Amino acid sequence: MTKITIKETQNPTILKFEFEDFIAQNESYEFKNIDDAKASPLAQKLFHLPFVKTVYISGNFVAVEKYSIVEWEDVKDAVAEQIEAFVNDGGVIIAVQENKTKKQPITVYGETTPNPSALKFVVSRMLTKNAIEFKNIDQTGPSPLARELFNFSYVKEIFIDENYISVTKYEVISWEEITLELRSFIKQYIENGGTVLDESLIQTIEKDEKNKDASFDSLDETSQKIINILEEYVKPAVAADGGNIAFDSFEESTKTVKVILQGACSGCPSSTFTLKSGIENMLKSMLNDEKINVEAINA
The missing domain is CATH 3.30.1370.70 (Scaffold protein Nfu/NifU, N-terminal domain)
Structure with missing residues (x-):
């Protein structure tokens, strides 16, 4: 028997009705009205409720956006019961579609x-x-x-x-x-x-050194050396921790190297230590310049 769990969202007009198992596989659906919902008998059923504005189906949930004529507190249990009854009676959530891809087992x-x-x-x-x-x-x-x-x-x-x-x-x-x-x-x-x-x-406005600069060759020699050091010695290490560090700029007058922290590196409590005790010391040594300092900027 299907059991629905009701979950609130950051949008007060939208409520999620979660299933114990996945119902939409690798697809997401958004239906604005009953005619739009031909692919989902369940969504069509929900549109018979006068307060239903939009139905979303994805992963393991059905999300319903309501009009302001009712409050969720008054109708959410009835909606959950209707979804449960529909599915337990053999109702179809998403109409069967031809499987376009062969399953590829992974870990x-x-x-x-x-x-x-x-x-x-x-x-x-x-x-x-x-x-x-x-x-x-x-x-x-x-x-x-x-x-x-x-x-x-x-x-x-x-x-x-x-x-x-x-x-x-x-x-x-x-x-x-x-x-x-x-x-x-x-x-x-x-x-x-x-x-x-x-x-x-992928848009070319990504804050990545290869996209930010017109070309590697147009950079000054020190910036090129910094990029090579980051690519060869730093990136493999931070990638192992689920993050990335990208070169942003080098200011010769202040000897300041600015980098962008991404992934697990962004907001990491140990990122300051990584920058100062790791990357900064490495650059000082490999560039033979004790005045080098490293700063992180927001991605």
Whole structure:
């Protein structure tokens, strides 16, 4: 028997009705009216309720946006009961569609990082050659997976690079409560052919040294040396912790190197120590310049 759990969202007009299992696999749906909802008999059923404005189906939940004519407190239990009754009577949530992709078994496991708010989910195959960070759902055009992950209310930021996805959470919930849920979701999403990252849609305005500057050759010699040091010695180390450090600029007059912290590095309590005791000392030694200092700027 299906049992629905009611969850609030950051939008007071939208309520989530969660299932115990995934119901939409690697697709997300948004229906604005009963005609628009032909792919979902359940959504069509919900549109018979006069206060239903929009129905969203994704992952393991159905989210309903209401008109202001009612308060959720007065109708949420009835909606949950209606969804439960519909599904338990054999009702179809999403109409069966031809499976376009063959299931590709993978493994996904979680790794802790120096940042207690970030966890690294390592996948058994390459995901991308381009590191990319998403601070909110509006930035997720190139990544359908990132968009899906932001549907989890506790997800704050997402960073994707090589074969891992680094997720930063809000402090209101512990990793013990959500790690299995996230790991299972990522595994099932990728196995069912979901797109992790569309490389063609990555915008060139990314704050990455290769995109920020017109060309590597146009930089001064010291900046080039700094980039090479970061690429060869620093990035592999921070990538192992689910993060990334990108070169932003070098100011000759003040000997200041500015870098961008991404993924698990962003907001990490130990990032200042990493910058000052690690990268800064390395640059001083390898550039033979004791006046070098390193500063982090917001991504």
